[in-house]
Amino acid sequence: MKTAKDVIAALDLSAAEAAAPFCLKIGPVGLRVLCPEPLRTELVAYFDEALGEAPDAPTVHILPGQALRPEPDWQDWQRDPGKTGRKDAVADLQDARLIRKVRSGMTFLQSPHHAMAFGPAAENVSTVINFINTQILNACLRAGWQLCHAAAVTDGVRSLAISGLSGGGKSTSVLRLMEDDRLRFVSNDRLLVRAGPPPEALGIPKHPRINPGTILGNPRLWPLIDADRRADLAALPAEALWTLEEKHDLIIREVYGPGRVQYAAPLAAFFVLNWHRDMSGPTVVTDVALADRPDLLAAIMKSPGPFYQHPDGHFQGNGAVPDPAPFLAALRDVRVCEVSGRVDFEALADQARALFDG
Template sequence: MTPRTVADVLARLDRSGLTTVAPLRLSVGPVRLRLRCAGALRADLAAYFADVLAEDGSDAIEIDILEGQTLDPAPDWMDWAREPGKTGRKDAIHDLTDGRLVFKWRTGVTFLQSPAALVAFGPVGSHANQVINFINTQVLNACLREGWQICHAAAVTNGARSLAIAGLSGGGKSTSALRMMDLPDMAFVTNDRLMVHGGSPVPTALGIPKHPRINPGTILHNPRLHPVLTPARLAELAAMPSEDLWHLEEKHDLIVPEIYGPGRLRLSAPLTDFWVLNWHRDTALPTSVTDVALSDRPDLLGAIMKGAGPFYADASGRFQTDRTPLDPAAYLAALRNVRMCEVTGRVDFDALFDHGRRLLEARA
């Protein structure tokens, strides 16, 4: 029988094995989480979230993680529409009267999202990255309900100035941000999801504890990142045509402390500067960074805005659909007091690094 309520789902899951497991406690900006997970995955999550492990706090969001359990029979899944330019089946949903199930087609992992319970189950041990994403999604959801906005951007900070970088997927925001990490006293904020809350003199930015997953081109063109791959793989990539390398999708985890050392993560920062990459590989024009008024450039704002996805429900418990529109006015309000710039001309990471160095070393 297809489940109709959260209680129906929970009745089919066995959570008894979690009662004797010490929970993992995380602190991310204003959000506290408590994870219950057994087996080897617990140790993997403890290592991954080492920089945000914390003592127990009040009002923690509780998440249960169960290995190998499924719903039989499976619910009647409805595909969640993907973003423009993305192909293939990824997410599917089944709405309950008081919650939502989200299913990952590629891995078979299922998530229960509801005010009453948050559960990840299925082959979770083989797909820790999806569990990590689910945990971080709860941070995003909590912030959204408090008036933050999700930006599709990477960001770094030196404490006084912070630079966020957005662009079309594959446009080089991760490569650009990681190049800025070569500057002294620079800390990594986030790779792909940046929460912004409007304020004065500048807004507050909050990253999520998600280490970058980067493409081979990012690694190849930054010698500091070469330890992520074997010498043999680096040689193979170096022999590839640049066009093929640019479009190669082969994600690798970059654990920031392993490459840059301790103390190089700082999730919360004042947001002073924001660049949108609108450069091109087929032009000879020099790379330029120019001030813009975001209110006059809906095309650039579109590169920044990011939908909350199938896991988000507002404070009233109402879930989004894959047709829920984004609110440009909310983003313009949140990003007020941020210096916005457009990056144009040819794709030149060395030139962009020089622009970033001058900006971030100015401090004031």
């Protein structure tokens, strides 16, 4: 298989194209999704807050149960620093790229005119959701937005983004802030930013997937884990609980009620978590000049990964790292603060509430 056309000729699009399309509208980006039942109903329910009118938008095909024969010659994709194990593999065509999720066996065709997912889709719904959201990210990146590894909340007038190393507490921080009824959820892990005026933030329709440590620290979230499992987790040492990877889906409308999601909002401030669990000093929030702190900027920047095709047609290179200059330009008029000292989510929430209080 040398081209996207060759791949498509080996697939059966009829079931997806016979289904009623549904559309997503996120800020300036629209997307049209074709997917057969019963997966279609599950995806529509998940994307509830993002559904909108976008009839002429690019189309994503979801093709459950299909596979390529023979398999292409896959090349492993380098993971971000600190990540281990095989996750993605790629096979470049003349005008497209095939991407394989190694663990699930899901395969994707990515090209300027086609976005298709095929394989065991019904067993890997989260992977399908991520692929759909990747098309939103790609459209924004080609339009000049920058991709940040960050969570965010907004009151509609100003937004606060929170970044940090993986496992640093950004999800816990944002969900603690969601206890304030004034605030709405923007993003849990991926945030697009663009220079203004005013500077803009754009989330993607991805509900938080959180670890047990986040759940145990917030009584509102306890129903996400049954009582017996909560008791087992509560007995773990603090360090083991903090580092435990056991993802649970948190659907915002089910936990916080309707009307608590807003994907597009003005961006006012960016907190970068550089605190530590073994520190004894108080939590301190300090304004910084991001250009002088490459360590903090590294925690904010996120590579678009193997799915991204640049405006000139070339795909993101294996191992390519983001260029700091566009991020500094996008965040030029955004207040950036370093959060240092000990991990104290209530102290951080107090500082954030002060921002929203004006």
